[in-house]
Amino acid sequence: MQITDETIKYVGILAKLELSDEEKEQAKKDMSNMLQYVGKLNELDTEGVEPMSHTFSVHNVFREDVVTNGDERDNMLKNAPEQKEGAYKVPKTFE
Amino acid sequence: MDLNLTAVELGKKIKNKEISVVEAASAYLDSIEAKEKEINAFVTIDREGALKRAEEVQGLIDAGKVTGPLAGVPVAIKDNMCIDGMLTTCSSKILSNFKPAFTATAVEKLQAAGAVIVGKTNMDEFAMGSTTETSFYGETKNPWDLTRVPGGSSGGSAAAVAAEEVPYALGSDTGGSIRQPAGFCGVTGMKPTYGRVSRYGLIAYGSSLDQIGPIAKDVTDCAAILEAISGKDDKDSTSVKEAGDDFMAALTDDVKGLRIGIPRDYFGEGLDAEVKAAVMAAAKVLEEKGAEVEEFDLSLVEYAIPAYYIIASAEASSNLERFDGVKYGYRTAEFTDLHNMYKKTRSEGFGPEVKRRIMLGSFVLSSGYFDAYYMKALRTKALIKQAFDRAFEKYDVILGPVAPTTALKLGESLSDPIKMYLGDVYTVSVNLAGLPGISLPCGYDSNGLPIGLQLLARHFDEKSIIRASYAFEQSREYKRPAFAVERGL
Numbered sequence: 001m002q003i004t005d006e007t008i009k010y011v012g013i014l015a016k017l018e019l020s021d022e023e024k025e026q027a028k029k030d031m032s033n034m035l036q037y038v039g040k041l042n043e044l045d046t047e048g049v050e051p052m053s054h055t056f057s058v059h060n061v062f063r064e065d066v067v068t069n070g071d072e073r074d075n076m077l078k079n080a081p082e083q084k085e086g087a088y089k090v091p092k093t094f095e
Numbered sequence: 096m097d098l099n100l101t102a103v104e105l106g107k108k109i110k111n112k113e114i115s116v117v118e119a120a121s122a123y124l125d126s127i128e129a130k131e132k133e134i135n136a137f138v139t140i141d142r143e144g145a146l147k148r149a150e151e152v153q154g155l156i157d158a159g160k161v162t163g164p165l166a167g168v169p170v171a172i173k174d175n176m177c178i179d180g181m182l183t184t185c186s187s188k189i190l191s192n193f194k195p196a197f198t199a200t201a202v203e204k205l206q207a208a209g210a211v212i213v214g215k216t217n218m219d220e221f222a223m224g225s226t227t228e229t230s231f232y233g234e235t236k237n238p239w240d241l242t243r244v245p246g247g248s249s250g251g252s253a254a255a256v257a258a259e260e261v262p263y264a265l266g267s268d269t270g271g272s273i274r275q276p277a278g279f280c281g282v283t284g285m286k287p288t289y290g291r292v293s294r295y296g297l298i299a300y301g302s303s304l305d306q307i308g309p310i311a312k313d314v315t316d317c318a319a320i321l322e323a324i325s326g327k328d329d330k331d332s333t334s335v336k337e338a339g340d341d342f343m344a345a346l347t348d349d350v351k352g353l354r355i356g357i358p359r360d361y362f363g364e365g366l367d368a369e370v371k372a373a374v375m376a377a378a379k380v381l382e383e384k385g386a387e388v389e390e391f392d393l394s395l396v397e398y399a400i401p402a403y404y405i406i407a408s409a410e411a412s413s414n415l416e417r418f419d420g421v422k423y424g425y426r427t428a429e430f431t432d433l434h435n436m437y438k439k440t441r442s443e444g445f446g447p448e449v450k451r452r453i454m455l456g457s458f459v460l461s462s463g464y465f466d467a468y469y470m471k472a473l474r475t476k477a478l479i480k481q482a483f484d485r486a487f488e489k490y491d492v493i494l495g496p497v498a499p500t501t502a503l504k505l506g507e508s509l510s511d512p513i514k515m516y517l518g519d520v521y522t523v524s525v526n527l528a529g530l531p532g533i534s535l536p537c538g539y540d541s542n543g544l545p546i547g548l549q550l551l552a553r554h555f556d557e558k559s560i561i562r563a564s565y566a567f568e569q570s571r572e573y574k575r576p577a578f579a580v581e582r583g584l
Binding site for chain 1: 196420426431433457458
């Protein structure tokens with residue numbers, strides 16, 4: 001399938017990526033090639049086949065909702081690019 | 096000290112007090128130092144931490160508190176497994192400063208078994224690649240030929256073991272990332288059944304496919320390591336406790352009556368003639384030892400790679416959404432608002448292959464395309480699983496090559512992604528079906544490069560794989576790359 005500029009723009013929004021013009025052209029080419037290649041699956045008749053996510057039967061695993069770890073706040077914040085008063089600091093999200 | 100010892104052999108010498116834990120750690124750290132300039136298998140080397148830990152482990156061994164076969168033996172961990180306080184980068188710029196506050200369960204289990212961690216190994220960025228060339232920290236070289244790739248994505252782990260920088264390592268396998276580099280580097284690597292080893296603390300790529308496993312010099316080591324790291328973990332609800340986890344009990348040189356199937360469709364076009372000959376010769380060895388070997392048609396082989404790349408990319412696009420410059424990792428220097436920060440951080444932090452897969456994954460999950468691509472791939476996965484189920488009604492073990500060729504030249508694959516993906520033809524279906532598989536050396540081509548043999552078995556039947564591969568191993572000699580011999584200390 002042919003990938004248009006609009007598709008690349010849309011995928012960029014979904015993937016939260018900002019591409020240079022050169023990267024966009026390359027992405028168009030790569031994605032067209034890849035979709036053409038994976039289109040091979042259309043040769044297969046999968047009518048009536050259940051989509052499979054897990055290959056052996058495990059079911060929902062339940063446990064009591066009990067806190068087992070201690071207070072890790074400061075430990076977690078050590079990796080934060082920016083922090084303020086015990087919280088992650090991010091740019092303003094609304095005016 | 097002899098750096099060519101296996102992990103279990105070294106463990107024995109430590110137990111018998113022939114070698115101290117500190118001596119062993121120092122010897123491998125010196126080996127790393129001497130070879131890294133040429134191999135680049137490591138992202139992080141922790142000499143100070145390892146030597147301190149070695150002393151501590153010696154104390155535990157002397158006090159009889161740690162007694163297992165791996166007690167005191169140094170290990171390297173692929174850089175996508177979290178270790179408390181140790182840099183964990185996934186070979187990406189976006190995690191270039193990330194020091195986790197917790198340790199992956201598999202690594203914790205090794206530590207409990209007395210492991211001494213010497214460092215973190217290089218990989219394809221976020222495990223996306225088959226050559227270790229997509230690493231932000233430079234490519235790893237193959238110790239058999241420094242102009243060739245070690246395979247990937249666990250290329251650092253496989254190269255480190257082959258170069259005798261470390262007796263064994265942990266890798267992870269989403270589409271062949273343990274088995275293929277083990278094959279290219281002439282060492283032994285095992286991908287356990289999905290669910291056998293906890294994925295807690297493994298930075299996710301394709302969560303339904305990822306599995307941690309050992310890379311070592313032989314089958315005995317792999318069995319011992321797997322015994323140490325497997326088991327149910329409350330922190331990974333897909334992990335299970337299944338019988339048949341006394342892996343070392345399967346180290347018997349006996350394959351009488353073992354039914355081995357060879358998929359004809361693995362030996363068609365694209366397979367290198369020397370690889371084919373070596374793999375068929377290995378089958379012959381097992382047959383002579385009493386296994387019943389026959390050829391069969393597995394079917395659907397050509398659909399495994401398309402299905403894999405849809406599923407893995409879809410899961411990757413979701414899993415990698417968390418890297419946005421807020422809680423950890425790299426954040427772009429300048430931005431106008433929150434969304435601009437996300438986008439710039441991710442665009443600067445991820446390399447081309449990661450972006451390619453995130454975009455493909457976002458696309459196949461997007462409305463309008465979800466059914467045509469993602470659901471189609473999941474239905475194909477069901478058919479592939481059924482094909483294996485039918486095969487395992489007749490056979491205990493499936494035998495074939497690991498990869499169509501031996502190690503490729505550096506730079507050969509990057510220009511054409513689909514060509515690189517095609518190299519995974521024999522490995523990806525195993526992840527789709529959740530099966531266990533091993534890769535071990537079965538010969539050498541005319542360039543002197545190792546050839547890998549792959550053995551597969553039913554879910555949770557790693558023991559049949561261990562039994563067959565151990566028996567085969569008794570008939571061949573472990574070869575060391577000239578690089579390791581020449582640079583030996």
